[in-house]
Amino acid sequence: MSRFIAPQAKPIMEISMARIAVCLSGHPRTFKLTAKKIKQALGEADFYFSTWSSDYNETLLSIFKEHEFNLQGYEFISEPLQLENERQILADFTNSFPDFFILNQWFGVKRSIQLMNDYSQALSKNYDIVVRCRFDLDCNFSTLELLDKFKPDSFNYVKATTGGSDQFLYGSQETMNHFLGFERWLLDFSKKFDPRNGFFASPLVRAYFMDKQIPVNRVSLNLKVHRADRTPPGVAREQRTRDYISKYFPEFEGEAWHGPRLINHVVRPGPWDKSFANNNLLMFVDGKLLI
Numbered sequence: 001m002s003r004f005i006a007p008q009a010k011p012i013m014e015i016s017m018a019r020i021a022v023c024l025s026g027h028p029r030t031f032k033l034t035a036k037k038i039k040q041a042l043g044e045a046d047f048y049f050s051t052w053s054s055d056y057n058e059t060l061l062s063i064f065k066e067h068e069f070n071l072q073g074y075e076f077i078s079e080p081l082q083l084e085n086e087r088q089i090l091a092d093f094t095n096s097f098p099d100f101f102i103l104n105q106w107f108g109v110k111r112s113i114q115l116m117n118d119y120s121q122a123l124s125k126n127y128d129i130v131v132r133c134r135f136d137l138d139c140n141f142s143t144l145e146l147l148d149k150f151k152p153d154s155f156n157y158v159k160a161t162t163g164g165s166d167q168f169l170y171g172s173q174e175t176m177n178h179f180l181g182f183e184r185w186l187l188d189f190s191k192k193f194d195p196r197n198g199f200f201a202s203p204l205v206r207a208y209f210m211d212k213q214i215p216v217n218r219v220s221l222n223l224k225v226h227r228a229d230r231t232p233p234g235v236a237r238e239q240r241t242r243d244y245i246s247k248y249f250p251e252f253e254g255e256a257w258h259g260p261r262l263i264n265h266v267v268r269p270g271p272w273d274k275s276f277a278n279n280n281l282l283m284f285v286d287g288k289l290l291i
Helices: 031-042 057-066 083-092 102-122 143-148 173-187 201-211 233-248
Strands: 002-004 020-025 046-052 070-077 129-134 137-139 155-158 168-171 216-219 223-225 283-285
Touching: 020 031, 020 102, 031 057, 031 129, 031 137, 031 143, 046 102, 057 070, 070 102, 083 102, 083 173, 083 233, 102 129, 102 173, 102 201, 129 137, 129 173, 155 201, 168 173, 173 201, 201 216
Parallel strands: 020 046, 020 129, 046 070, 155 216, 216 283
Antiparallel strands: 002 070, 129 168, 137 223, 155 168
16 A cells, blocks of 8 residues: 655745655554654654555554654555575575575665655655665654765765664665665675675675765764664574574575674675775765775
8 A cells, every 4th residue: 555645835944954855664663662753853854654564554654643744655565575585695695694684674675765756756856865764763863963964975874873784874865766776786796796795784785885886974873773672683683584494494494594603704804894995985984084
């Protein structure tokens, strides 16, 4: 189910401000707890979301209404089954680190950005900045702080203090549209780079943009992931992955995904490291070249 919501008139003051679109995706498990801070951080931005259809649909829409988000478009879709692609990643990275669960994550990101583009094209409305944001983020910063550290020619990201650097990403609309081709690049990753580098969620995003010769800028802001339970994320993810492998890929059971043991076997530098190729000329922190 998808829907566009007709835009409403904006005060004249806001026309001179940066036009920002926020594309939300993922599971909205804790959005009721994070919505207020996301709204405070991103203010009057246009919001879009793509998420998996569930019995939470109406509750999710009510949260957007309660916090008066400027919701422009949304969709509820079925989560795709990508068994053949996941099997390929397991085969390519059996002896390193096959984080194959990220495929559906980036499928959702692509869908939310495509939804934003459809709306943008239909109304001839372009955005200065497009943000990829998960539903479960505590954003402890303001829009002005976000813009102050923004590097316009770069892919910008905020590293969460709770771990992970792929939850809050932003850049120009042109830059963020590169996510429309990210899935294909992920599936071809082992053909272009050494499979012994591993297949890690957060670093692969940086590698993708640097592979396209687009600078990557880490922005220092206060960001936390608000998790549904207190189980350490690494432990929960590893158990979920092992269970999934046992169910769908029994031929890899006991071989793929052995957590820290395999991390110790990966080869450095990876294509996301500053010492790989010319990445040292493409990596920035708060707009300053990382030396």
